[in-house]
Structure formats: C-alpha cells, structure tokens
Amino acid sequence: MLDFFRKKIAWLVLQYELITCLNMFEPWEQACLNATMLLVASLVSYSSYVYLPHYMMSLLNSIWSVVSTGEERLEYRYESG
Amino acid sequence: MATEGLLDGARQLKIHGANGKHSPNVANGKANGVKLVRKNGLSPGVRNGMATDVHSKGKEKIRSKESFEEVPLYTAVMTYMGFYLLVVLGYLNQFLFAPPVAKEKNRKGYVPLYNRFEQFYSRYVYRRIRDCWNRPICSVPGAEVVLKDRITNDYGWTFEYTGLEKKCLNLGSYNYLGFAEASGPCAEESIESIKKYACSLCSTRHELGTSPIHLELEETTARFLGVEAAITFGMGFATNALNLPCILSPGCLVISDEKNHASLILGLRLSGATIRVFKHNNMKDLEKVLRNAVVQGQPKTHVPWKKILIVAEGVYSMEGSIVHLPEVIALKKKYKAYLFLDEAHSVGAMGPRGRGVVDYFGVNPHDVDVLMGTFTKSFGSAGGYIAGSKELVDYFRVNSHAACYASSMSPPVAQQIITSMRIIMGEDGTHEGQKRVMQLARNTRYFRRRLHQMGVIIYGNEDSPVVPLLVYMFSKIGAVVRTLVSKKIAAVGVGFPATPLMEGRIRFCLSAAHTKEQLDNVLDILEDIAERLGLKYSQLPRYKGVIQYEDEIE
Numbered sequence: 001m002l003d004f005f006r007k008k009i010a011w012l013v014l015q016y017e018l019i020t021c022l023n024m025f026e027p028w029e030q031a032c033l034n035a036t037m038l039l040v041a042s043l044v045s046y047s048s049y050v051y052l053p054h055y056m057m058s059l060l061n062s063i064w065s066v067v068s069t070g071e072e073r074l075e076y077r078y079e080s081g
Numbered sequence: 082m083a084t085e086g087l088l089d090g091a092r093q094l095k096i097h098g099a100n101g102k103h104s105p106n107v108a109n110g111k112a113n114g115v116k117l118v119r120k121n122g123l124s125p126g127v128r129n130g131m132a133t134d135v136h137s138k139g140k141e142k143i144r145s146k147e148s149f150e151e152v153p154l155y156t157a158v159m160t161y162m163g164f165y166l167l168v169v170l171g172y173l174n175q176f177l178f179a180p181p182v183a184k185e186k187n188r189k190g191y192v193p194l195y196n197r198f199e200q201f202y203s204r205y206v207y208r209r210i211r212d213c214w215n216r217p218i219c220s221v222p223g224a225e226v227v228l229k230d231r232i233t234n235d236y237g238w239t240f241e242y243t244g245l246e247k248k249c250l251n252l253g254s255y256n257y258l259g260f261a262e263a264s265g266p267c268a269e270e271s272i273e274s275i276k277k278y279a280c281s282l283c284s285t286r287h288e289l290g291t292s293p294i295h296l297e298l299e300e301t302t303a304r305f306l307g308v309e310a311a312i313t314f315g316m317g318f319a320t321n322a323l324n325l326p327c328i329l330s331p332g333c334l335v336i337s338d339e340k341n342h343a344s345l346i347l348g349l350r351l352s353g354a355t356i357r358v359f360k361h362n363n364m365k366d367l368e369k370v371l372r373n374a375v376v377q378g379q380p381k382t383h384v385p386w387k388k389i390l391i392v393a394e395g396v397y398s399m400e401g402s403i404v405h406l407p408e409v410i411a412l413k414k415k416y417k418a419y420l421f422l423d424e425a426h427s428v429g430a431m432g433p434r435g436r437g438v439v440d441y442f443g444v445n446p447h448d449v450d451v452l453m454g455t456f457t458k459s460f461g462s463a464g465g466y467i468a469g470s471k472e473l474v475d476y477f478r479v480n481s482h483a484a485c486y487a488s489s490m491s492p493p494v495a496q497q498i499i500t501s502m503r504i505i506m507g508e509d510g511t512h513e514g515q516k517r518v519m520q521l522a523r524n525t526r527y528f529r530r531r532l533h534q535m536g537v538i539i540y541g542n543e544d545s546p547v548v549p550l551l552v553y554m555f556s557k558i559g560a561v562v563r564t565l566v567s568k569k570i571a572a573v574g575v576g577f578p579a580t581p582l583m584e585g586r587i588r589f590c591l592s593a594a595h596t597k598e599q600l601d602n603v604l605d606i607l608e609d610i611a612e613r614l615g616l617k618y619s620q621l622p623r624y625k626g627v628i629q630y631e632d633e634i635e
Contacts (some may be wrong), residue, residue, distance in 0.1 A: 014614070017556075019163055019554070022556075023556055023560060025558070
C-alpha cells in the first residue's frame with residue numbers, strides 16, 4: 001500500500017518536472033522555478049482560505065436574489081444603487 | 082513533347098543569364114561526345130513493357146491509411162507553458178551570466194550572421210538537451226551502431242569523451258534496406274573499384290571526371306527506375322538545390338508542398354520563380370491553388386505563367402506520410418502542369434519491387450516529369466540522381482551547375498550504388514534484394530501497428546518506414562532520447578526548427594536489417610517509457626487482439 005503511494009507520488013513529481021521542463025534547467029534555475037511555483041501555490045491557497053468563504057456567501061446570496069421573485073430583485077437593485 | 086515545354090523557359094533564362102565563365106557550347110560538345118552515344122543504345126521497348134506491367138499490378142492495390150491525429154488540448158496548453166518557462170528563464174540566464182562563447186558584435190557595415198532569436202534559441206533552449214543530438218559514432222550504422230560516450234560538466238556548452246563506447250540498436254539511420262554493411266558483396270566490390278579506378282577523379286563530369294563506372298551507374302539507375310535516362314550527382318542536397326534553378330526562371334510558378342525538405346526550398350528560392358504553397362498532402366488545396374494560378378495568371382499583368390511545376394516528395398521525412406501520387410498526376414494532367422517528385426526517402430524503401438512511390442502506387446514512371454532521388458538512404462551510399470526522358474536528362478547534363486562545377490562521384494561510392502541496385506533488381510541471381518524489400522515492409526507494418534495499439538500518437542502512412550512518435554513537449558524529447566540510449570537504443574529526436582514549435586517528436590527509421598526480436602525489445606522498452614513519461618496521448622480506439630508479425634513469403 002505504502003509502496004503504491006510512493007510510486008504514485010514519484011510519478012506525479014516526474015510529470016511536474018516534465019511539464020515545467022525542470023529536468024532541463026540548471027540548479028539555480030530549478031530553485032527559481034520551484035520557489036515561484038511554491039509562492040503562487042501558497043498565495044492561491046492562502047487567499048482561498050481567507051477570502052473564498054466570504055465571496056462564496058455573497059455570490060450565493062446574489063444568485064438567490066436573482067432566482068427568487070422579480071420584485072425582490074428590483075428592491076435589491078435600488079438598495080445597492 | 083511534354084519535356085520540351087518544361088525546358089523551354091529555362092533555356093531562355095540560360096541564354097540571358099550566361100556569363101563569361103559559363104560556356105554551354107563546350108559543355109554541350111563534351112556531353113554529346115562522351116555520354117550520349119551509349120545512352121542512345123538503350124532500348125526503350127523493354128522499359129515500356131516493365132512500366133505497363135507495374136500498371137496492371139497496381140490496380141488491385143488497396144489504398145493504405147494515413148493518420149494525423151490532433152493534439153489533445155491539455156497537452157497543447159502544457160507544451161506552450163513549458164516553452165514560455167524555457168524562454169523566460171533563458172533570458173534571465175542570458176541577462177545574468179555572459180554566455181561562454183565567442184561574441185560577435187554587429188560590426189559596422191556587416192549584416193549580422195544570425196538573428197537574435199535564433200542565437201538565443203540555440204544557446205538557451207537547444208543547448209540544454211544538446212547531448213541528444215550530433216552524437217559521434219564509431220562503427221558502421223547498420224542494424225546496430227556503437228555510440229561514443231560523452232559527458233558535459235557545464236550544462237551542454239562543452240562535452241568531454243569518457244573513452245567508453247556503447248553498442249546500441251540503430252533506429253536513427255536511413256538504412257532502409259540494410260545496405261550499410263562493412264562486409265558482403267557491396268563492400269567487396271567497392272574495394273575492387275578503388276583498385277581499378279582510384280578513390281577520386283578530382284575533376285568535374287564535364288572535364289576529366291567521367292569514367293565508365295559513372296556511365297554504368299547512370300544506365301543502371303535508369304533501368305532501375307524504368308525511365309529513359311538518368312544523371313547522377315555526388316551530393317543529394319545539391320541535386321535539389323542546384324538543379325531546380327535549371328528548369329525554373331522568373332515568370333514560372335512553383336506549387337510546393339508545405340512540408341517539403343529544405344533542399345527543395347533552397348533550390349526554389351534560388352531559381353527566382355514565384356512559389357505558392359499548398360497544405361500538406363491536401364489535394365483539394367492543391368487543386369484550388371492550381372486553378373487560381375491558371376485562371377489568374379501572373380499577378381498584376383495577368384499574363385499566363387511560363388510553366389507551372391508541382392513539387393512534392395515521395396515519403397516526407399518528418400511526417401512519415403506518402404504523397405497521394407495518383408491524385409497529383411491526375412491534377413497535373415488536368416491543369417497541364419509538370420511534376421517534380423523527390424524520392425529521397427522512398428526509392429528502394431517503397432513499393433513491392435523497391436522502386437519507390439511510383440512502384441508503390443503502380444503508376445507509370447513516365448507520368449512523372451522529373452524523378453529525383455538520393456543514394457544516401459536505401460543504397461547506403463552518397464549522392465543523388467535525376468531521371469526522366471532522355472531530352473530532360475541531356476538538358477541537365479549540359480546546364481546544371483552540379484554537373485558543370487562539382488567534382489564527380491567517387492568510384493567506390495558509385496560501385497556501392499550499382500551493386501546494391503543490382504541486388505534489389507535481382508540481377509545478382511539471388512532473391513536477397515526482394516527479401517530485404519519485403520522484410521522492411523513487414524517490419525514497418527508490425528512496428529507501426531504495435532505502436533498504435535500502445536496508444537501513442539504516430540504520424541503518417543502505415544506503410545512508410547519513417548515513424549515519427551509525437552511527444553510534443555520539449556523536455557520530453559530529451560527525456561525519451563536519454564532513456565532510450567540508457568536502454569541501448571539509438572533514435573533521433575526532432576525539435577522546433579525542423580518541426581512546428583509544439584510538435585516535438587522522436588523519429589524511428591526502420592530497416593530491413595532489424596529482426597522481429599530486436600523490434601519486440603524496442604517495443605517493450607517503449608511501452609514502459611510511454612507509461613512512465615506519459616506519451617499515450619491517442620484518443621482513437623485501439624486494436625485489442627494480438628498483432629502478428631507477417632510470415633515470410635517465399
């Protein structure tokens with residue numbers, strides 16, 4: 001079981017290396033690239049943890065108001081305007 | 082009559098373009114005196130018989146399949162992303178560290194030799210996987226080849242030899258019929274010819290460079306192809322690049338396939354003729370271009386074109402596809418154009434008798450106006466030929482720069498071609514040649530079917546011995562070639578300048594010298610690599626059963 005996961009992870013790492021051409025770069029370039037990738041990934045995960053729930057709630061709310069009766073939508077528009 | 086028209090415009094060009102150096106009269110006299118007498122003696126009756134024989138055979142032929150599967154969207158996006166990363170980091174590298182090579186500043190008054198992007202590309206993209214190309218070898222490139230090991234300590238800028246050698250299975254040479262051998266009848270007769278004629282004649286064909294062996298070679302080539310006459314040159318690339326300008330001049334139109342080889346493109350550009358390109362092997366597009374050319378005539382003036390020449394190759398070396406010859410000939414006849422067919426990869430390798438695509442489709446060789454080909458591939462030698470009607474060949478003999486200024490072919494090189502051609506034709510009294518042609522066809526079909534079953538994308542016709550395996554990503558070219566070498570298989574990777582940016586590929590060239598066991602070994606290793614590196618892009622349905630290697634037919 002452990003062996004299966006180890007193989008799977010090794011395969012995924014290899015795919016990552018091939019897609020980013022990591023196997024062609026010099027060590028400092030690899031470090032650069034990995035750092036950038038890590039930075040992007042951490043920013044995305046951080047922002048999705050902090051801001052995403054709030055965004056989702058407001059998005060659901062606005063959709064809900066559109067889906068429900070037209071008068072309410074009108075009201076909403078006046079309020080927001 | 083047809084060739085008269087073909088030569089007409091070019092003759093005018095020669096007269097206008099003839100300068101002091103060039104003396105067509107002297108050349109003419111020599112050519113007549115030395116060679117043409119023997120050519121006249123050849124009986125065309127035999128050839129015609131052969132040609133019609135081919136024709137009747139070919140009619141039962143079932144058209145084989147050709148495939149150019151489209152790239153999956155995900156792969157396309159990832160390939161571009163990888164390339165952008167390479168370019169961005171390459172520029173960063175170039176900005177931070179000066180490249181350790183001689184620097185050519187743009188000197189005043191000089192045109193820069195390379196454009197900036199080309200220079201950048203070769204230094205910061207190609208250099209990173211340079212170890213996969215230009216590998217020195219130290220043996221005959223037959224079924225197996227010995228590679229010289231080398232290492233790099235500075236990421237591909239320089240290489241050092243380790244002194245070790247590695248014997249690999251050779252899937253990278255155009256040794257289609259396996260005539261690249263260090264022993265056997267070809268090698269023996271070549272050695273004999275050195276004793277008789279020496280290594281080189283050190284002169285051009287027009288002067289002292291013609292010996293009986295050259296006349297024999299030309300006569301054999303013409304007989305092999307089933308046409309009236311042939312002329313041979315010492316270099317395949319120059320056969321295209323220097324002879325096309327002979328028959329073309331400004332005011333002529335060339336309709337060229339988009340995947341044509343660099344030598345053809347160079348020749349066409351040198352000729353000064355107008356070039357229009359049609360989509361690869363697309364007969365509808367060809368007809369559209371032809372019809373427009375005939376209807377519109379030359380731009381602005383609308384004067385009819387002096388002549389229209391269709392230029393196509395037999396087997397396309399990067400795509401593995403085969404020209405749709407019967408359709409091209411039909412179109413050529415319908416619009417009264419001429420056809421130049423480059424059989425560099427197909428002569429010897431294609432057709433039931435190994436006579437090239439003309440034989441493969443069973444068409445009459447006289448329907449193709451100019452038959453061009455090289456001896457570098459199937460015959461395991463060097464040089465090129467142009468064959469066709471006697472009148473056309475005589476015209477080339479007199480006017481071609483390659484015949485006039487280039488040193489004539491070395492006798493052992495010529496002897497290798499003569500002997501291998503005789504073996505293919507069965508004139509040595511054995512069935513060796515026919516066996517090799519059939520072995521190649523069987524190897525090709527087996528290898529291609531197995532690869533297709535594996536789920537990788539391969540381009541081209543299922544009968545073509547050139548098998549391009551698409552890997553798309555730049556990094557995968559390097560990874561696959563390195564892995565193959567570590568498993569003792571030598572194959573060629575092809576990247577951007579030779580192919581479109583996105584379509585990186587590995588090219589396998591099959592040979593009659595390979596056995597089924599060797600191919601099975603390669604296929605097992607490829608299966609493993611395809612799984613590990615993710616090359617199984619194909620979305621087509623696969624054949625589930627076991628693919629049989631065809632039995633030898635006696």
